[in-house]
Amino acid sequence: MVMEWSTESAPPAQRFDQWREACREHVYALTPKRHTRGPFKGAITRRQLGSLDVTDIVCEGHLVQRRDQDIGERPSDTYYVYLQQRGRAWFEQQGQRCVAEPGDIVIADPNIAFSTGTDGTFDFRLWRIERASLRASLAPHSGELTMRRIGREQANRALITSWLDALLHHHAGLSSTSLELACGTLCSLVGQALNTTIGLPEPARLARRRALLQRVMRQVELRSSDMELTPERVAREFGLSLRTLHQLFELSEHSFHEFLTHTRLAHAHALLCAPSTQHIGTAEIGFAAGFRETSTFYRRFRQRYGDTPGAMRKGIATMAPHEKPVFP
Incomplete structure (x- = not known):
């Protein structure tokens, strides 16, 4: 199911007020503030993928706060994985500040007050994960999940984003059981990125192998017309042994060549x-x-x-x- 909402449907003088209400309904209870005048532009696209909720937001820059009052009125039963698509945005939570560049991920708990803003345009994708699902992939007694930036320079970021892209692209063809398994793999990858995974090595290794396989398969799809594309070449470009590459494909229905x-x-x-x-x-x-x-x-x-x-x-x-x- 896809829900789309835009300020274009509102009278110009009421657009920011209606934007505030749309955010409360489709994102979180928030307190947006805008210091400039004139018509406001923004759009929200929301999809439900099993237990995952993914929302794309593109809008003019403004200050956004989720205050203790907002949390008290509407606490969330999710954590969020924020993916910066274009431009830069800053975040502050519990005295921590980080800046997200295009491709960066920020993982945090919306039940801890935060503020965010941008000098340009907000353009991001927000994945919301059920708290119970992600909490199962975190170490016991790990405490509050405060804001964590997973930058483009970190290997975990590439695994998470490739898995998210695959979920968004292929979810329609997945059974409910397969979709929940994919969501479980995502939780495991996020838990590893936070360095707080439960000490169960096999599930963690399996999640990483699945995510790495997805990255390899995506590259093969993009470059399949190259006659020089061989398993040896792909393995070398991903820093894998040829044996490891073939073992990855054992997780799928086909061998590399198939x-x-x-x-x-x-x-x-x-x-x-x-x-x-x-x-x-x-x-x-x-x-x-x-x-x-x-x-x-x-x-x-x-x-x-x-x-x-x-x-x-x-x-x-x-x-x-x-x-x-x-x-x-």
């Missing part, structure tokens, strides 16, 4: 179907998708889709307009 082949076939299929590439021959389509040999491309394509590339293209060409695939 995943690469399936990705290339999907790319070739999309090119064959797209109106903009109808002038390109089927052999060239195979090369563009990353296949070195035309015979290999044709054989693999038929195994995957039950028809040759040329026959599939002809079949699409003879479809009635309402039957054809729709492309952006």
